[in-house]
Amino acid sequence: MARNLFGGTAADVAESVSGARIPGAVGTVWDGPSAGAAQITDLTDTTGAPVLQLVADVRGMVPNFYGPASGAERVWVDFGAGRVGLVSTTAGERLVQHQTAADPHQDRAFTNERLLNFLPLAGADLPVPAGADWARWVVPSTADTTGSAWKLKTADGTPYTRVLNSGALLLDTIGVRAALCIGAPAYGSGQAVINVSNSKATTTTTASVFRVQGDGSVISAGSVTASNVGSARLFSGPNAPSSPKAGDVWVQYA
Template sequence: MPAAVGTVWSSKEESAEQILDLVDINGTPITQLVADERGVIPLFWGPPGAEYLWIDFGVGRLKITSNSLGERFKAHTEALDPHNSKQYTDEQLNNYIPRRGAQISCEKGVTWTGFKVPEVEGSTGDGAGNVFKVETENGTPAGYKEFTRLKNNGTLYVEPNGSHVPLAIGQWETVSANGTALNISKGRAGTEPSVFRIRADGRVEAAGAISAPNLGTARLFSGPTAPTNPQVGDVWVAYGA
């Protein structure tokens, strides 16, 4: 209806608030809508952020949607990071390994990563696969060669790539003379009894016999008591009697 006067509301409910924060197409503040001579509602701007409003021309409230919705939705979908999800993901991935050049910070006393392997009849793995492997290739798939690798049954193979280099075991901090540089336990790693140990000052301690081509079968004993079952070639250094 030409010149019909309508009001704008926040919803169709009785508790809705009338919207008075309106401007016409020229930017002039208005508090109500007036249809033109053809009965068409002229363009107007509602409150910032309003996606839809309800208008009432005396025959009930009708819902209208912003005519810029399509343009704003298109701009939203084409934006680089409209929901800040990319920024959030980048923050979460800061301590993950990139394809190269990784530098990971791990808190003291915190396990950084771990591997779960299948249980096979009470063992810790089937021994067939690798949880970590270094390999090289000479241009053909058949030329791939494995080097240092950690098997899924716990076995660690340490092999250099290329020319020979020694296996180096050290400690950043100074180790006391009685400190342990290398320890092999009879049970789980780090538990007692130890069957083979190399001290930081170079001493070698073995729980059993040490065999070598130049040692022969002689056994060496020392102390106040003679060996219980002496054999030919045994040496006993008596002291402290």
């Protein structure tokens, strides 16, 4: 630690028991006021030269000197009338420097380092280890359809895209027409880009009720209803449908 400066002020004087100044008095420096305190000999003058004896000047004033390398803020001097405490004369300046420093305790740097792999700083990259989850949200109940594990909202509080506690994903854009864009440049005809399963979703499930394949084909396990489809049905085989309806199509083959 840095040495702190002592003495050199109007209050730092060598006095007798009666309070008179003692020019040229030789004093000792201690690390405490009690009888069990240790004498401090690790002192220097303002040039850095060792101080062998603390000597008052011709006016009885205690000159400037630097305290021990341990950085003590207070020392006790004794010129024969008892020990008197001296506080470092630069304590106020160092306090101001400490208060105005960007990160005086290095706690911000420590916090940023510890959170680097948990919560990224704005604009920072977050390395995710292979096979690991970046974040987990534990919801109170899947029956909670109003709470959100994740929510995007505007400054006025209007909610947009969010993940509800029930697991539902609601896609609401803020002034953008394309609400959902799925890129699948390497998907083939046998791979599902969108797969709606009739069981719990996994990356390998094939028990799907609706699929959009990588080649653009759409496969539905049920009927497809649209304004340009109507109620027409398509049949194929050697025999005509048993209960045909208007608009049905039958492709006969032997």
